[in-house]
Amino acid sequence: MSDMTDNNANPDSLIVKPKKSGLAPLILTLVELLRQLMEAQVIRRMDAEKLTESEIERAADSLQALEQQILNLCDVLDIDPADLNLDLGEFGKLLPKSGSYYPDKSSSESSILELLDRLISTGIVLEGDVQIGLANINLIDLKLKLLLTSGDRTS
Numbered sequence: 001m002s003d004m005t006d007n008n009a010n011p012d013s014l015i016v017k018p019k020k021s022g023l024a025p026l027i028l029t030l031v032e033l034l035r036q037l038m039e040a041q042v043i044r045r046m047d048a049e050k051l052t053e054s055e056i057e058r059a060a061d062s063l064q065a066l067e068q069q070i071l072n073l074c075d076v077l078d079i080d081p082a083d084l085n086l087d088l089g090e091f092g093k094l095l096p097k098s099g100s101y102y103p104d105k106s107s108s109e110s111s112i113l114e115l116l117d118r119l120i121s122t123g124i125v126l127e128g129d130v131q132i133g134l135a136n137i138n139l140i141d142l143k144l145k146l147l148l149t150s151g152d153r154t155s
Contacts, residue, residue, distance in 0.1 A: 024077050028070055029084045029094065033113060035066050036095060040103045040117040041150060047103070050152060088112065123149035 042059045045051045051059070074081045086094040096111040103117060125147050132140040 024073075025079050025083060028073060028077075028079065029086060031066075032070055032084050033094060033116075035063060035070065036113050037117060037120065039063050040101070040113070041120065044103045044121055044150070045152060120148055120150050123147070 038059075042051070042056070042063065046056055070084075071081060073079075074084070084095070088094060091112065092110055094112045096109070096113055100109070101111065101114055103121070125145065127145050128143075130140075130142040130144060131138045132142070
């Protein structure tokens, strides 16, 4: 029986890599989508000269750190980072190919990220009713009004 307090034990041997699960890739996909949306908004504000050099540097450092954390989690969870880009059939890919999207520039293949980025920069109001239920029983009724816009807009 090995002693867990052995100072000569390799700490990497104690790391357990879980098998792929449906929830972890989904959460990482959403985090990557949000990271890329924030990156596009930073680029838009940088191009419009609405950010100081210090803000650009802080944003770049934060986005880079977040990207590295996503890659680290992919490694730990044994997920191929390319698998985070979902193919949504006729709607296209969720994320653009690496380096192929720049805000306000047309790209050869549209992605959901590009659509969301344009909606955020333009602004949109969504209204809807959502019913959440279980076993054909409506349990929660939601009436939603959502304003989706860039954080630098004032209303």
